[in-house]
Amino acid sequence: MDSHLHNPLSASGTDGREERGDRTAQALLESARSAFAVHGFAGASVRDIAGDAGVNPSLVRYHFGSKEGLYRRVLDSAMEGLRERLLAAAAQPGAPRQRIHRVIGLYLEHLASQRDIPRLIQRALLNREPYLRELVSNYLQPLLQALKPFIATPLHPRLGSLEDVIISMFGAIIAPFLYEPLLVDLFDRDVLSERALEKRRRHIEALVDLTLDELLHHPGA
Amino acid sequence: MDSHLHNPLSASGTDGREERGDRTAQALLESARSAFAVHGFAGASVRDIAGDAGVNPSLVRYHFGSKEGLYRRVLDSAMEGLRERLLAAAAQPGAPRQRIHRVIGLYLEHLASQRDIPRLIQRALLNREPYLRELVSNYLQPLLQALKPFIATPLHPRLGSLEDVIISMFGAIIAPFLYEPLLVDLFDRDVLSERALEKRRRHIEALVDLTLDELLHHPGA
DNA sequence: AAAAAAGTTAACCGATTGTGTAAATTTCTC
DNA sequence: GAGAAATTTACACAATCGGTTAACTTTTTT
Numbered sequence: 076m077d078s079h080l081h082n083p084l085s086a087s088g089t090d091g092r093e094e095r096g097d098r099t100a101q102a103l104l105e106s107a108r109s110a111f112a113v114h115g116f117a118g119a120s121v122r123d124i125a126g127d128a129g130v131n132p133s134l135v136r137y138h139f140g141s142k143e144g145l146y147r148r149v150l151d152s153a154m155e156g157l158r159e160r161l162l163a164a165a166a167q168p169g170a171p172r173q174r175i176h177r178v179i180g181l182y183l184e185h186l187a188s189q190r191d192i193p194r195l196i197q198r199a200l201l202n203r204e205p206y207l208r209e210l211v212s213n214y215l216q217p218l219l220q221a222l223k224p225f226i227a228t229p230l231h232p233r234l235g236s237l238e239d240v241i242i243s244m245f246g247a248i249i250a251p252f253l254y255e256p257l258l259v260d261l262f263d264r265d266v267l268s269e270r271a272l273e274k275r276r277r278h279i280e281a282l283v284d285l286t287l288d289e290l291l292h293h294p295g296a
Numbered sequence: 297m298d299s300h301l302h303n304p305l306s307a308s309g310t311d312g313r314e315e316r317g318d319r320t321a322q323a324l325l326e327s328a329r330s331a332f333a334v335h336g337f338a339g340a341s342v343r344d345i346a347g348d349a350g351v352n353p354s355l356v357r358y359h360f361g362s363k364e365g366l367y368r369r370v371l372d373s374a375m376e377g378l379r380e381r382l383l384a385a386a387a388q389p390g391a392p393r394q395r396i397h398r399v400i401g402l403y404l405e406h407l408a409s410q411r412d413i414p415r416l417i418q419r420a421l422l423n424r425e426p427y428l429r430e431l432v433s434n435y436l437q438p439l440l441q442a443l444k445p446f447i448a449t450p451l452h453p454r455l456g457s458l459e460d461v462i463i464s465m466f467g468a469i470i471a472p473f474l475y476e477p478l479l480v481d482l483f484d485r486d487v488l489s490e491r492a493l494e495k496r497r498r499h500i501e502a503l504v505d506l507t508l509d510e511l512l513h514h515p516g517a
Numbered sequence: 518a519a520a521a522a523a524g525t526t527a528a529c530c531g532a533t534t535g536t537g538t539a540a541a542t543t544t545c546t547c
Numbered sequence: 548g549a550g551a552a553a554t555t556t557a558c559a560c561a562a563t564c565g566g567t568t569a570a571c572t573t574t575t576t577t
Contacts, residue, residue: 114338114423115336115338115339115422115423116339117335117336117338117339118336118337118338118339118423194422197418197422197474198422200474200475200477200478201336201415201418201419201422202335202336202339203477207477207478207481208481210478211478211481211482212481215478215482216482219482231502233498233499233501233502233505234499234502234503234506235495235496235498235499235502236495238483239495239496239499240499242468242471242472242475242479242487243464243467243468243471243499243500243503244468245471245475246464246467246468246469246470246471246474246475247463247464247465247467247468248467249467250463250464250466250467251463253418253421253467254421254463254466254467256421256424256428257421257428257431257432257436258463260428260429260432260433261432261436261437261440262459266463274456274457274460275456275460277454277456278454278455278456278460278461278464279464280454281452281454281455281456281510282455282464282507284454285455285506285507285510286503286506289502289506
């Protein structure tokens with residue numbers, strides 16, 4: 076069926092020269108990432124994506140096989156390199172708390188530099204796409220295993236299990252990116268400006284410290 | 297254009313008898329709520345919704361004017377009554393902290409009993425639908441005004457402003473509902489079971505207390 | 518320069534989309 | 548029971564969807 080269909084964006088194989096096909100595939104990827112983030116997979120049309128990229132719609136099939144193939148590549152490219160950077164940050168020397176702060180800071184930085192990512196992942200979550208299992212096993216599971224020994228702790232009398240704490244911190248980290256349009260209306264100020272995000276990073280750091288202190292020393296009952 | 301188009305579900309006007317049209321409108325609403333939550337507005341088709349409700353697709357136009365009219369009614373019905381219950385919980389006598397816990401507990405209960413809501417709101421957020429402004433001014437703004445005097449506080453040296461704390465708590469509260477498919481894979485256990493949600497409620501309560509203590513007394517620098 | 522490969526284009530396909538319309542049916546009113 | 552109103556049905560519409568094909572142009576290879 077799909078006879079040739081050479082995989083594009085092959086990191087420009089032998090030499091560093093960028094080929095013609097690579098450029099159009101890259102343009103399609105960028106337009107698609109934005110379109111899928113804004114309108115979702117079902118809401119974004121191949122024609123619109125190609126139009127935005129200034130390219131013929133049929134090239135989607137040529138370069139990516141199908142709309143779904145393009146979508147997969149968008150998700151992959153959005154996550155590219157993150158796994159290695161996160162694990163490296165977790166493995167770097169330092170006190171456990173410093174490592175955790177580094178990982179969180181890196182993740183916040185990644186979200187801030189690629190604003191489409193939270194929405195892409197959130198849409199994948201809402202649609203319960205099978206891609207999520209990869210995301211879990213590739214990113215979250217290794218990260219959890221790398222960080223868990225630092226905070227191995229029995230049940231806390233009030234905070235409960237470590238899982239609950241992780242869920243809360245994860246929700247708190249992602250919140251401003253996901254609820255931005257709502258928060259702008261509620262607080263009447265930009266929550267994704269560079270200033271706000273740096274403020275946010277310090278807040279998360281404090282919140283993590285607060286819960287870690289409570290979790291590790293659990294003084295109160 | 298749309299000449300007659302009587303509004304259905306009029307709470308059965310004079311007598312308590314449920315009319316034929318009300319029943320089909322109700323069936324459409326229920327099917328639509330599920331379909332919009334699962335597939336999104338663009339992904340859910342009028343024909344599928346009507347088919348699931350066992351009803352002719354044209355009745356969507358008759359009862360709700362259009363697909364978008366149906367969608368609006370779905371959002372309204374999902375939020376119905378929540379505002380009054382939340383404000384009543386906030387206004388009930390008791391210590392400020394108890395009021396906050398009541399509001400949060402009520403909200404968690406509402407999310408738990410209507411699992412479609414987090415997904416519907418999240419999709420509305422992702423699509424930046426204008427409906428969100430209503431949601432803010434009808435639910436969040438009044439709630440914020442009702443709770444704010446209890447925790448009026450200057451900037452905390454580490455946690456930052458009250459807004460940041462609210463954002464984090466909000467993210468933590470919603471997290472298990474939104475990230476459920478991901479968390480099931482990650483922790484290999486149900487995070488939305490009745491047991492897990494009660495555990496979750498206690499955890500959130502502790503987390504709120506922890507941050508409120510820090511916010512109000514801000515002992516550490 | 519000829520041949521092969523890679524990339525691009527335009528046109529078309531069947532399926533599905535939301536919506537509109539007019540007639541048929543049911544229910545209510547008198 | 549006749550007439551009016553409310554509700555339901557079947558059918559058609561224009562538009563859009565993703566996908567397919569074949570011809571065309573550009574680039575690379577020989």
